[in-house]
Amino acid sequence: MSAGLPDIDPALLQKRIDELALITEAAPPVVTRVLFSDAVLHARDYVHKLCLEAGLKVRIDAVGNMFARWTGSAPDEPAVATGSHIDAIPNAGKYDGVVGVLGGLTAIEALQEADFRPMRSIELVVFTAEEPTRFGIGCLGSRMLAGAIPLEKVRALRDPEGRSLDELRARAGLDGPLESVALPKNHYASFAELHIEQGPLLEQENLPIGIVQSIAGPSAYRVRIQGEGGHAGAVLMPGRHDASLAASELALAVEKAARESGSPDTVATTGKWEIFPNAINSVPFEAWLEIDLRDTTMETRDRALMLMREASHEIAARRGVTIEWKEINADPPADGDPRTMKIVEDVALRLDLATRRMVSRAYHDSLFMARVCPTTMIFIPCRKGYSHRPEEFSDPAHIAAGARVLAGTLARLSHEPL
Ligand SMILES: [Zn+2]
Secondary structure: OEOOEOOOOHHHHHHHHHHHHOOOOOOOOOEEEOOOOHHHHHHHHHHHHHHHHOOOEEEEOOOOOEEEEEOOOOOOOOEEEEEEEOOEEEEEOOOOOHHHHHHHHHHHHHHHHOOOOOOOOEEEEEEOOOOOOOOOOOOHHHHHHOOOOOHHHHHOOEOOOOOEHHHHHHHOOOOOOHHHOOOOOOOEEEEEEEEEOOOOHHHHOOOOEEEEEEEOEEEEEEEEEEOEOEEOOOOOHHHOEOHHHHHHHHHHHHHHHHHOOOOOOOEEEEEEEEEEOOOOOEEOOEEEEEEEEEEOOHHHHHHHHHHHHHHHHHHHHHHOOEEEEEEEEEOOOEEOOHHHHHHHHHHHHHOOOOEEEEEEOOOOHHHHHHHHOOEEEEEEOOHHHOOOOOOOOOOHHHHHHHHHHHHHHHHHHHHOOO
């Protein structure tokens, strides 16, 4: 214990991260843990066992979110929560999400060892399916906890093999009504998530701690462009309605709209293309695009979307094609809670750790926890900003520093009046 804050053993935390990384559907060092795969269920068992060893009270809800509670002296007060996810997209690394789960648990244990007595209970949450891999929707667990998705939409989800959530969760031994997942009002007093930055800024600026002041709101659209096909030799240029060229113009308009939204935080990407018939000697008659648009304010995101839609109308009219847009998802951005951010800053200062405020451009379970209670995130550097790939790396000293800041933050949040 120093600076009145508990120590974290970097070696123990790293050992756990390494052990969890061996529970994967792919050959290590690749980590792949898709929702309801054996790997993700075994990984949850691994964390479950550690939580029980730490004397925490564990509950698993109907969709597989796991809650491990250290009961405080005022058990009826809203608890203070931390946590993240242990699922991983195919071909991922071992730190995304895991640092927040094992770092959160290790922070709780460090507080226990330092004889800290929580007033509000402190709870570790392991969220189901932060990654959208199986059902194409991210943050399924936290989204349902926040009541941010209608249950009809949840029931209609199908994986690529056509299986429903109910079918898969039954196989994973989860029952109970999906209605029981959403958290009641005032369930939590606050939430703080420890996470690797997944970007390069902290490393570039040689800073150990980032405090997330806003999480960009993601949105995604599927666009179908129908033109007219024909023989690549026989159809002369003036008579063409080439779906692929309309798609190309639209992708450039998407880029332009993001640049002209009025905010440097607007980002838009046309990352998925399908062209039909996709043959060298045939004029493309149909194209499908998927567009990802994110921003830290709804105002500029809406403006960018409006510019894209205007361009889309103009391109369709000029090229004689039809363009249909379908929204895949559109979640509002979230702001970090000022009081919680200030507490993180104070704790880091006491530990002599420099901080900066930052924007999370990737989304996280915190995006939805911010709808449940005051929320912030604690970022730590990761090498070159690499993430979602096996080369993902974070220094054990940085991970331990992050867990220490988290421990101090949870301790403060547990005792401070709301
Ligand atoms: Zn993550």
